Amino acid sequence: MEAAATSDTESDSSSDDLSWGEADIHPSLLERVDEEKCRSIRKQYRQLIYSVQQNRDDIVNTASDSLTEALEEANVLFDAVSRTREAALDAQFLVLASDLGKEKAKQLNSDMNFFNQVAFCDFLFIFVGLNWMEDDGRDPLNNCDDNIAFSFWETVQKEATSWMLQAETFHFLFGSFKPESAARKPRLDHRRKVQKMEENGDMPTKLRKLDLSGNQEATEKEVERILGLLQTYFRKYPDTPVSYFEFVIDPHSFSRTVENIFYVSFIIRDGFARIRLDQDRLPILEPININLAGEGNDPSFHSRKQGVISLSLQDWKNIVATFEISEAMITNSY
Amino acid sequence: MSQKPKSRGRPSSQVEREPDGGGREAPSTSRWPGGAASQRRAQASPAPGPRSQKQLELKVAELVQFLLIKDQKKIPIRRTDILRHVVGDYKDVLSELLRRAAERLEYVFGYRLVELEPRSNTYILVNTLEPVEEDAEVRGDQGTPTTGLLMIVLGLIFMKGNSIKETEVWDFLRRLGVHPAKKHLIFGDPKKLITEDFVRQRYLDYRRIPHTDPVDYELQWGPRTNLETSKMKVLKFVAKVHNQDPKDWPAQYCEALADEEARARPQPAGPSPATAPAPTAAPVS
Numbered sequence: 035m036e037a038a039a040t041s042d043t044e045s046d047s048s049s050d051d052l053s054w055g056e057a058d059i060h061p062s063l064l065e066r067v068d069e070e071k072c073r074s075i076r077k078q079y080r081q082l083i084y085s086v087q088q089n090r091d092d093i094v095n096t097a098s099d100s101l102t103e104a105l106e107e108a109n110v111l112f113d114a115v116s117r118t119r120e121a122a123l124d125a126q127f128l129v130l131a132s133d134l135g136k137e138k139a140k141q142l143n144s145d146m147n148f149f150n151q152v153a154f155c156d157f158l159f160i161f162v163g164l165n166w167m168e169d170d171g172r173d174p175l176n177n178c179d180d181n182i183a184f185s186f187w188e189t190v191q192k193e194a195t196s197w198m199l200q201a202e203t204f205h206f207l208f209g210s211f212k213p214e215s216a217a218r219k220p221r222l223d224h225r226r227k228v229q230k231m232e233e234n235g236d237m238p239t240k241l242r243k244l245d246l247s248g249n250q251e252a253t254e255k256e257v258e259r260i261l262g263l264l265q266t267y268f269r270k271y272p273d274t275p276v277s278y279f280e281f282v283i284d285p286h287s288f289s290r291t292v293e294n295i296f297y298v299s300f301i302i303r304d305g306f307a308r309i310r311l312d313q314d315r316l317p318i319l320e321p322i323n324i325n326l327a328g329e330g331n332d333p334s335f336h337s338r339k340q341g342v343i344s345l346s347l348q349d350w351k352n353i354v355a356t357f358e359i360s361e362a363m364i365t366n367s368y
Numbered sequence: 369m370s371q372k373p374k375s376r377g378r379p380s381s382q383v384e385r386e387p388d389g390g391g392r393e394a395p396s397t398s399r400w401p402g403g404a405a406s407q408r409r410a411q412a413s414p415a416p417g418p419r420s421q422k423q424l425e426l427k428v429a430e431l432v433q434f435l436l437i438k439d440q441k442k443i444p445i446r447r448t449d450i451l452r453h454v455v456g457d458y459k460d461v462l463s464e465l466l467r468r469a470a471e472r473l474e475y476v477f478g479y480r481l482v483e484l485e486p487r488s489n490t491y492i493l494v495n496t497l498e499p500v501e502e503d504a505e506v507r508g509d510q511g512t513p514t515t516g517l518l519m520i521v522l523g524l525i526f527m528k529g530n531s532i533k534e535t536e537v538w539d540f541l542r543r544l545g546v547h548p549a550k551k552h553l554i555f556g557d558p559k560k561l562i563t564e565d566f567v568r569q570r571y572l573d574y575r576r577i578p579h580t581d582p583v584d585y586e587l588q589w590g591p592r593t594n595l596e597t598s599k600m601k602v603l604k605f606v607a608k609v610h611n612q613d614p615k616d617w618p619a620q621y622c623e624a625l626a627d628e629e630a631r632a633r634p635q636p637a638g639p640s641p642a643t644a645p646a647p648t649a650a651p652v653s
């Protein structure tokens with residue numbers, strides 16, 4: 035009836051066996067709890083759990099018996115367990131052990147074992163060409179030269195991208211062409227465009243400024259600005275024509291020079307200034323006074339003349355040197 | 369003489385008309401017989417009406433630009449965003465716009481617009497052109513080389529049975545100099561890159577494993593990965609690194625082969641923007 039030797043293991047499964055005579059409760063449960071003992075059991079459990087967690091890799095990966103040993107140790111501990119507090123720790127250990135057991139079983143699957151991730155690592159080094167560094171410790175990429183890391187990942191990247199169908203990311207090549215910085219996100223631009231188009235399409239009577247020619251506006255603005263600069267100059271130095279080259283050339287930027295020539299041509303076309311050759315056969319810009327009455331003013335009086343200016347990069351450099359132009363007369367608007 | 373009512377089509381009480389109602393004398397701009405009443409209704413809430421080809425083309429162009437720019441971050445593009453930022457009033461023809469935009473993207477850029485998952489209402493761009501060896505030289509610097517890291521992780525996941533614990537990933541990556549808690553020269557914050565960025569881009573799925581203590585997560589392939597690459601391709605990558613034949617891993621090879629066959633079969637409900645349901649079917653001229 036007593037079966038004291040085996041009764042300890044059943045201290046927690048008291049529901050299984052109710053045949054203990056008059057008392058329904060196992061006698062060991064009625065004993066005064068030895069706090070010291072329980073504390074020691076808990077401590078051992080915790081140590082066991084900790085050590086199993088620390089050695090997880092070892093337990094799971096190799097064909098070791100450490101898991102079985104741990105289980106046996108827990109079994110022994112459990113014999114002394116009589117309280118729920120310790121039993122809870124035992125349960126916690128069991129969860130951990132079964133988890134590891136599952137891992138181990140997965141590893142044992144002989145097919146999957148073919149893939150050895152440690153080998154994969156080594157092969158990556160060889161693939162990139164880093165194998166010559168291996169005698170310098172196992173991990174060539176830890177505490178290595180920056181260049182080595184860069185070249186490793188670049189090589190891997192190159193190989194990896196050839197196995198993927200990634201769409202290249204889209205970026206505007208040189209940014210916006212507008213002179214003002216385009217700080218707005220493209221999405222907002224679409225919204226504004228949407229609104230404009232809607233107004234045009236829906237209610238014809240409500241048609242506001244039709245901004246179909248954004249570029250033209252920018253050109254006009256530039257032309258006006260440069261005309262302003264030119265007129266300021268003429269006001270400051272009346273009756274002094276300005277050398278054409280000195281006006282349009284920007285010694286720091288060939289492209290800006292070309293733009294300036296472009297804008298000045300509008301000024302001349304619209305009759306705000308005149309270009310002619312001076313006594314040295316160099317082109318100069320002269321103001322046309324609109325207030326002057328008489329035939330000099332009538333645009334149709336001047337027979338239409340056309341001038342073509344060609345300027346190569348070398349020409350531009352030569353002019354900058356010859357005329358000793360150090361600063362652009364037309365300052366940037368930004 | 370009673371005054372004739374201004375609105376045409378309304379049957380005057382004095383003039384005899386056909387029983388089927390007005391709209392016979394004057395050409396009504398409304399499409400349905402019923403004359404003034406429906407005209408009033410149309411004016412009260414302006415119906416989209418027929419849109420010119422030019423307007424549609426403009427919308428499609430905007431949509432293409434929007435999709436290209438949104439794709440920069442490689443985060444799937446949501447339908448709601450498309451509606452809100454580009455399509456707006458044109459939402460009744462959304463499926464048509466998407467179809468045309470997809471066409472445009474394919475013909476001009478060689479990109480396919482695909483729905484990430486059926487009924488997910490998010491889209492991504494996938495390249496239709498297989499990468500060519502020489503392209504790699506020309507591609508130049510496209511930012512951080514994260515694809516290499518991604519491919520390694522994808523390879524690990526697949527070779528280990530389509531799922532891997534996060535701790536295993538770090539055990540592996542540590543040997544390559546990539547640590548979860550240490551700033552990386554190239555990748556910055558590798559943990560964020562792998563567990564957040566790649567997940568947001570839908571290359572990976574990052575799930576918590578229940579009942580683990582300390583908490584552990586598992587990584588699997590995300591939907592984007594299956595669209596941009598395949599098990600066979602990843603296996604070939606791994607094999608190439610090993611300088612071996614993919615068949616040397618029979619289990620993985622079989623799995624990859626089965627995947628290839630599944631892909632070759634015609635899809636029952638192909639992921640295409642044209643199948644996105646349109647709210648109404650308004651006539652478009």
